[in-house]
Amino acid sequence: AAGVIQSPRHLIKEKRETATLKCYPIPRHDTVYWYQQGPGQDPQFLISFYEKMQSDKGSIPDRFSAQQFSDYHSELNMSSLELGDSALYFCASSLSQNYGYTFGSGTRLTVV
Amino acid sequence: SQQGEEDPQALSIQEGENATMNCSYKTSINNLQWYRQNSGRGLVHLILIRSNEREKHSGRLRVTLDTSKKSSSLLITASRAADTASYFCATPYYGGGSQGNLIFGKGTKLSVKP
Numbered sequence: 101a102a103g104v105i106q107s108p109r110h111l112i113k114e115k116r117e118t119a120t121l122k123c124y125p126i127p128r129h130d131t132v133y134w135y136q137q138g139p140g141q142d143p144q145f146l147i148s149f150y151e152k153m154q155s156d157k158g159s160i161p162d163r164f165s166a167q168q169f170s171d172y173h174s175e176l177n178m179s180s181l182e183l184g185d186s187a188l189y190f191c192a193s194s195l196s197q198n199y200g201y202t203f204g205s206g207t208r209l210t211v212v
Numbered sequence: 213s214q215q216g217e218e219d220p221q222a223l224s225i226q227e228g229e230n231a232t233m234n235c236s237y238k239t240s241i242n243n244l245q246w247y248r249q250n251s252g253r254g255l256v257h258l259i260l261i262r263s264n265e266r267e268k269h270s271g272r273l274r275v276t277l278d279t280s281k282k283s284s285s286l287l288i289t290a291s292r293a294a295d296t297a298s299y300f301c302a303t304p305y306y307g308g309g310s311q312g313n314l315i316f317g318k319g320t321k322l323s324v325k326p
Contacts, residue, residue, distance in 0.1 A: 133313060133314070142300060142316040142317060142318050142319055143255065143300075143316050144316075145313045145314065145315065148313055156313050158313065188252065190254060190255065192255075192314075199260070200245050200247075200257030200259075200260050201245075201255075201257060201314060202257065203247075203254045203255040203256070203257075204254055205253060205254040206253070206254050208252070
């Protein structure tokens, strides 16, 4: 069965650069979520989309933005990167609130 | 504030033993979910227990939920070395107009020695 696809798997950027992470949810899942997980930390919710509209915002810096496109894929745009942005970034999708989320394998972002 | 807090933070057992991890949360919930994460990899959904359920089984996994104590436990029976991973509980958060985004606990790092 198709899973949540994230790209790239690894990304190295320099401080102050920009990065774009992509996520392709499971077909027919109506909600997409983005999470950030620092080393040894639990995942922190960034932002979510329901049927291509932004539904919730968590601890997402103003330097970050995200959108969901007509084909349901989502992109997380990160600008003016800082060393502290180095983390694993996960995308997840779900069909409804009463089902578990399916997570992608994540993008490991390293800012140097 | 976090929805889930877990204990122990780390657990080391021998293969064949049972592993029990506990999770506490702070607000009313619709459901509680457990996830597994191998080092540096994605989170894998293990089991979801609804607020009106008290116990749920899936293979070697047994989850209990006590809404009066706002706590849940995950039991892995007859553990294997391949069960070595971090285990997180997570609850959907509906405060402040949220649509139920998952809030994760700190996780329990399980190490199963062969």
